[in-house]
Amino acid sequence: MDRRKTLQSLGGAAVAGALGMTGRLAFAANPTMVTVVKIAGIPWFNAVEKGIKKGGTDFHIDASMVGPANVDPAQQVKLLEDQIAKKVTVIGLVPLDVKVCEPVLKRAQAAGIKVITHEGPEQAGRDWNVELIDSVRFGEVQMQRIAKDMGEEGDYVVYVGTLTTPLHNKWADAAIAYQKAHYPKMKLVADRFPGADEIDTSYKTTLDVIKAYPNLKGILGFGSNGPIGAGNAVREKKLGKKIAVVGTVLPSQAKDLIADGIIREGFLWNPTDAGYAMVAVARLMLDGKEIKDGIEIPGLGKAAVDVPGKLIKVDKIMRINNETIGGLIAGGL
Known part of the structure; x- marks a missing residue:
């Protein structure tokens, strides 16, 4: 191989390497969010997970879900501790016991991790709680x-x-x-x-x-x-x-x-929407948006916000009966 071809080859390799590194850096730059739910593997939280993953795609967050094998607050705490150790950007939580989860969530916040809960209006150690019902x-x-x-x-x-x-x-x-x-x-x-x-x-x-x-x-x-x-x-x-x-x-x-x-x-309420809403709120927080009453939650509409109480609410109660069930199942529920 002559000198010119050698330099061209090396230059191409350098560009490819730089592009590859850029791709990896861009991927690594995505914030990470892990949501800890009450129990893994049941249909309800499988539906929540769909919303979390869709939200991750739409809002450019590496979003995932984990949950204990049994309904056990101690297992939830262990999973939360794992996320602190991994230095995730945001923790989501559907709490089993607000008192048991409080200390570990406060440690997460002290480590600079944002905390968003669902079904946790009285959970201390959170930044916001998101609900789809009154x-x-x-x-x-x-x-x-x-x-x-x-x-x-x-x-x-x-x-x-x-x-x-x-x-x-x-x-x-x-x-x-x-x-x-x-x-x-x-x-x-x-x-x-x-x-x-x-x-x-x-x-x-x-x-x-x-x-x-x-x-x-x-x-x-x-x-x-x-x-x-x-x-x-x-x-x-x-x-x-x-x-x-x-x-x-x-x-x-x-x-x-x-x-x-x-x-x-x-x-x-729609559990898929609940998962999606948690990731949407995470994106708003990470972008530094002011969360106030009437804010538009992407895909869900305007929300009522209690700023002192750190509560975000979109009221979407659904009734399931013989007249409505077919359409709800067809919609993925």
């Missing part, structure tokens, strides 16, 4: 529905994911308060039961509840697997006409139970 109204409309099915009288029980899951318990508080104010002939026969994030736990709890409270007329489940487990037990015992099941469900999971009249109606 929490009080979400509890109240579900109580209105189950009261209708119960004839506004009789015994009922309430399920939540855990006794420390922030929003589940806030919805339950709102529903129970509404019942006491508007339906005095209805009776909450026991303290709320945990386990509504897991079908098997809710199923077993329902079998126990049916035995313990023979006059039971209603089960209100906050946690996307709670009404499914309860519905399976009610159907197995052939009590669908006696016991009304209402609650937070994913349409694709609840289809058969709604068609059979076991779950009288379901309620939710």
Whole structure:
């Protein structure tokens, strides 16, 4: 090879190397966001993950999701600690226990990591909490529905994911308060039961509840697997006409139970939108945008913002029944 060809070859290699390095630097320049959810592998959080990934693509953030194998706050903390060690740019969190998560989130903030929560309006150690519903109204409309099915009288029980899951318990508080104010002939026969994030736990709890409270007329489940487990037990015992099941469900999971009249109606917001919204807010923060009342959340519209409370809310309650379920499933839910 002569000297000119050698120099051309070396020059081409240098340019290729520089371009390759530029590509790697551009990729590395993308901020990173990891969202820690309550539990991995269930349909609800699979849908959340779709939104997170779409948001990552749209807003140029390397966004991903992780979650514990079981509903366990200690496992959530370990996953949060892992993200601090990895020096991610943003941590997202759907908390199981706000008190347990608080210290590790404050360590994340001290390390310069932004923190965005969903279903964590009372979570300390966050920059913003993002919701797609009005929490009080979400509890109240579900109580209105189950009261209708119960004839506004009789015994009922309430399920939540855990006794420390922030929003589940806030919805339950709102529903129970509404019942006491508007339906005095209805009776909450026991303290709320945990386990509504897991079908098997809710199923077993329902079998126990049916035995313990023979006059039971209603089960209100906050946690996307709670009404499914309860519905399976009610159907197995052939009590669908006696016991009304209402609650937070994913349409694709609840289809058969709604068609059979076991779950009288379901309620939710779009979990894919929730994941997307967290990443959208992360982008706004990283770009230094002022987050104030009426701000436009890309893809979701204008949001109500409580700046002192660090709350961002877009009210998008969806009702799931025989009339709406087909369209919701066709839309990916």
